Amino acid sequence: MNKQIAQVVVGLPVDKPFDYKIDSAFLGNVKIGHRVIVPFQMKKIIGYVVGLKDKSSFSRLRSISKVLDSEPVISNALLELAVKFAERYCCSLGEAIEVFLPTNLKKTKKAVEISADSIFLREKQIDSARSVLICGKPIGQSWPNILKEINAAISKDNGVIVLVPENSKIHEIVNQLKKEIKKEICVLDKQLKGTEELKNWVKVKNGEASIVVGTRSSVFAPVRNLGLIVIINEDSFSYKQDQSPFYHARDVAFMRSKIQSCSVVVFSQTPTAEVFSLAQSKDIDLINLYPKDNLPVQIIDISNYKPRKNSLISIPLYYAIEKTLNERGKILLLMNKKGFSSFGICAKCQYVLKCPRCDVHLTYLFHSKEVVCRQCHYKKKRPEICPNCNSGYLNFSGQGIEKLESQVARIFPSARVSCYDTDTKNFKQNSDVVIATQAVLNFQNKIFDLTAVVQIDGELNRLDYRAAHKAFSLLLHLKNLTKKQMMIQTRLTENYCIQSLVNDDFLEFYNHELSLREEIGYPPFVHIAEIVVRSVKEDAALAQADMLYKSFVNCEFEDMEIFEPQPDRIARLRDQYRFVILIKAKKYEDINKIIKSAFKDTRRKSSTITTVNIDP
DNA sequence: AGCACGCCGACT
DNA sequence: GTCGGCGTGCTC
Numbered sequence: 022m023n024k025q026i027a028q029v030v031v032g033l034p035v036d037k038p039f040d041y042k043i044d045s046a047f048l049g050n051v052k053i054g055h056r057v058i059v060p061f062q063m064k065k066i067i068g069y070v071v072g073l074k075d076k077s078s079f080s081r082l083r084s085i086s087k088v089l090d091s092e093p094v095i096s097n098a099l100l101e102l103a104v105k106f107a108e109r110y111c112c113s114l115g116e117a118i119e120v121f122l123p124t125n126l127k128k129t130k131k132a133v134e135i136s137a138d139s140i141f142l143r144e145k146q147i148d149s150a151r152s153v154l155i156c157g158k159p160i161g162q163s164w165p166n167i168l169k170e171i172n173a174a175i176s177k178d179n180g181v182i183v184l185v186p187e188n189s190k191i192h193e194i195v196n197q198l199k200k201e202i203k204k205e206i207c208v209l210d211k212q213l214k215g216t217e218e219l220k221n222w223v224k225v226k227n228g229e230a231s232i233v234v235g236t237r238s239s240v241f242a243p244v245r246n247l248g249l250i251v252i253i254n255e256d257s258f259s260y261k262q263d264q265s266p267f268y269h270a271r272d273v274a275f276m277r278s279k280i281q282s283c284s285v286v287v288f289s290q291t292p293t294a295e296v297f298s299l300a301q302s303k304d305i306d307l308i309n310l311y312p313k314d315n316l317p318v319q320i321i322d323i324s325n326y327k328p329r330k331n332s333l334i335s336i337p338l339y340y341a342i343e344k345t346l347n348e349r350g351k352i353l354l355l356m357n358k359k360g361f362s363s364f365g366i367c368a369k370c371q372y373v374l375k376c377p378r379c380d381v382h383l384t385y386l387f388h389s390k391e392v393v394c395r396q397c398h399y400k401k402k403r404p405e406i407c408p409n410c411n412s413g414y415l416n417f418s419g420q421g422i423e424k425l426e427s428q429v430a431r432i433f434p435s436a437r438v439s440c441y442d443t444d445t446k447n448f449k450q451n452s453d454v455v456i457a458t459q460a461v462l463n464f465q466n467k468i469f470d471l472t473a474v475v476q477i478d479g480e481l482n483r484l485d486y487r488a489a490h491k492a493f494s495l496l497l498h499l500k501n502l503t504k505k506q507m508m509i510q511t512r513l514t515e516n517y518c519i520q521s522l523v524n525d526d527f528l529e530f531y532n533h534e535l536s537l538r539e540e541i542g543y544p545p546f547v548h549i550a551e552i553v554v555r556s557v558k559e560d561a562a563l564a565q566a567d568m569l570y571k572s573f574v575n576c577e578f579e580d581m582e583i584f585e586p587q588p589d590r591i592a593r594l595r596d597q598y599r600f601v602i603l604i605k606a607k608k609y610e611d612i613n614k615i616i617k618s619a620f621k622d623t624r625r626k627s628s629t630i631t632t633v634n635i636d637p
Numbered sequence: 638a639g640c641a642c643g644c645c646g647a648c649t
Numbered sequence: 650g651t652c653g654g655c656g657t658g659c660t661c
Contacts, residue, residue, distance in 0.1 A: 627655055
């Protein structure tokens, strides 16, 4: 006998499913994972069937209005993943499901033609699905190892998902794969046009393509017989979603691998400490390709070797540049600050130009003569007179690569000098001296005789617990681009990022980084929940944050640390005041429990919005 | 989330 | 008097 009641979740922050009657017309045609239209209050909305049963404790049941699509849009395995996802990232099951689906599916009430799973279902070969981290070398040299894993999956007739950090990288990877693989490759990306995204998704869902290449959301791709998920440049920040739910594609990949017993191949020259620790604890295999290359790395302590007055270039670096130029060599100078990065300050009253909507300085765009907010994209023409005292002139002094460029050009007038940052459109290949920001990560070839880090201390001194990894990654990448010699100007000569590089000791960095994180209590040893309360009204946001904090403290578990509300790093953003509460705990489950119970017994002040970001 | 219901303050 | 602000609770 067919079950007569469907449990339906909707894309709202409501935890429990709603029961609906299945009318005789649909009886037997409603399966778990089906998309349906249901009456909900005054409206008809899209919901997802997550369970079927015979009886409901609810007396006034309404009926499902329509069953959309020929088959369920969510498989049992992906539904199971959605449950885990909702728990880890503290959202409702309905919201989780909507994250998994193409944008168009949660809006269109048009049915989609999906072929039945059963045609394709077969016994997947479940051998020991070991996951592996491939690291130590750039992608070019690691590609054979990655390809080997992909081919192994394909030879077993399994599906593969290849995640890339940005959609600009999709083409490159697709072309690489096409050289070696005859199978149909499908691209998935939220940036695709809505219909295109849906079309490709349906193709994958129907088993017409078994290889998917795409950005972070492709980790949810409904690939048949999934055998492998590959993550390219795993340490890219792009794998973290920047809106609620703030998921991380790498973590979701590992969650999915447990459910579907598929492998995960993680690649990065410098993987995150989080993944490296998985390899160290033998949860995943490790292929460390790090080559000892005996390239000399020289540290220049700029507290001893003071550069000349106002100069960014120390005397030893000056001589090294001069020598290299004389030998007609190429030079790369790294300074992680964009050319126009500067702010306007009044010569008379010291007022600093600020964004009217955010608590940040406005940065000056040298070329367009505009001032812009990096946070909310507010912009206006550069004012000449101070808007505060209406009399002083505003000074805009550049501190970034453009300043360095002008200095180098002055010291070495015959050298061809050019700048490179993420905004550079036509880059001059034939320069003698290239001055670059972290955009050098785009360079792949060992073409520079001399490379030098002009400034890195800002990066090393950042409060963010991932700053050290980022600096190490940048330094190692620079080293790979170096033919003869590398120099680092710093005051932090004993810092382990720099020392590991000088000692040519890849493992030393990770061991040091992980022991620090364990000591201070950072991921992967504890998990962090960042709860942000925001509101146009400062007092409302603070009051709400205080109430939540008290409630958290009330239901505190063991092995947990709760930090009092404090203004966010950017205290006001887009006209909204922001307060942050941090919770540290060993287990995600405990974080979910405490947040659920605190939210339940704290009434939400209107005009405030609260978001939860796990491991921000 | 979105919407209705209901309870208090300052207005034609 | 009553219009509308926002706090509260519910959605099968």
